[in-house]
Amino acid sequence: MEEVAGTVLVGESFDPVSGRVVVEDGRIAAIEEADTDSTDIVLPALVNAHTHLGDSVAKEAGVGLSLDEAVAPPNSLKHRRLAAANTEELVAAMRRTLRFMHRTGTARCLDFRESGPAGARALRDAGEGLDIDPFIFGSGDASVLDVADGYGASGANDDDFAEERAAAAERDVPFAIHAGEPDATDIYPALDLDPDLLVHMVHAEDEHLERAADQGVPIAVCPRANTVLGVGKPPIRELLDHTTVALGSDNVMLNPPSMLREMAYTAKQFDVTAREVLGMATRAGADAVGLDAGVIEPGKRADLLVVDGDSDNLAGTEDPVRAVVRRATGLDVERVVR
Secondary structure (H helix, E strand, O other), rough: OOEEEEEEEOOOOOOEEEEEEEEEEEEEEEEEEEOOOOOOOEOOOEEEEEHHHHHHHHOOOOOOOOHHHHHHOOOHHHHHHHOOOHHHHHHHHHHHHHHHHHHEEEEEEEEEEEHHHHHHHHHHHHHOOOOEEEEEEEEEHHHHHOOOEEEEEEEOOOOHOOOOOOOHHHHOOOEEEEOOOHHHHHHHHHHHOOOOOEEEEOOOOOHHHHHHHHHHHOOEEEHHHHHHHHHOOOHHHHHOOOOEEEOOOOOOOOOOOOOOHHHHHHHHHHOOHHHHHHHHHHHHHHOOOOOOOOOOOOEEEEEEEEEEOOOOOOOOOOOOHHHHHHHHOHHHEEEEEE
16 A cells, blocks of 8 residues: 555546545555645646657657658658668667656557557557556558557548548547648548547637537647647637547657646647646546546546655645646656556
8 A cells, every 4th residue: 555645636626635645556545635744746647648659769850841741641751760760779769758758747648659560569669667558559551450559540631541440440449530730621531430539630610629529529639749830729728618638749759748848838828727738638638548547536546646846846836736737847746656
């Protein structure tokens, strides 16, 4: 048994409670309200809802390039760098990125892994023995589902993906697809595939949002990456008003995959509350693919992030939720409890 004390952000509303989380066999056995000397802030460990970890072989290589030039399949700079990297180099680069993500408070990520079964196996190898779990959306033909946790489609304008969608449904695993990043032309075709997760939706309009709401499709947004690539800003307020919205960092070549940075940027650039942003960075991503994580409640898996509320950066903040969303950095992270 382990007790994690401090100001605990409890439940889906992240209510601050002074006390401790009791952990037994990796699960939350109880949340006990009590006086404590601890100045720590205890919150759900972060869930990065969209990454491309393969880009770890090409950090900062895409500066100044357009979306098509930087990351679009099959001939972008990213894909040329992936093709040039051998498996050992790729695994080592992704492993270092996973370690960085863990040090900055992330316990899980939903990764679109290029290069078919071999790419999915490389990410499995990269995560071996680390205390962070990548959920792998594989690519290529449907055989990748022998290795991956779900299927991740590049976009409905690239292919029809009907066979891959059917294979994912047959295996009862999630099917995710990029949509509405450079423009809106691929949104309806993506929705026609009845996806379990849409990614980006920068150019979504009211009719797209209404249909996504009708189908109950969650959406992962990546605002920092969208800004770097110059494709626009996702309508996060409108998305939240229609469906579940999760937060991701997207391509490692464009931005460090720090969910602390992603939360701060989102909270300060969009019409959203700190609690909404924290939900986007925790339970929304977990719920999108059925992970038992993202909220501190009895019976849930104990994926916890412990932040030093008395660090030089956070000491004196008046609201612990705003503190972790708008201000916390990797230097404030004490540990991830799993």
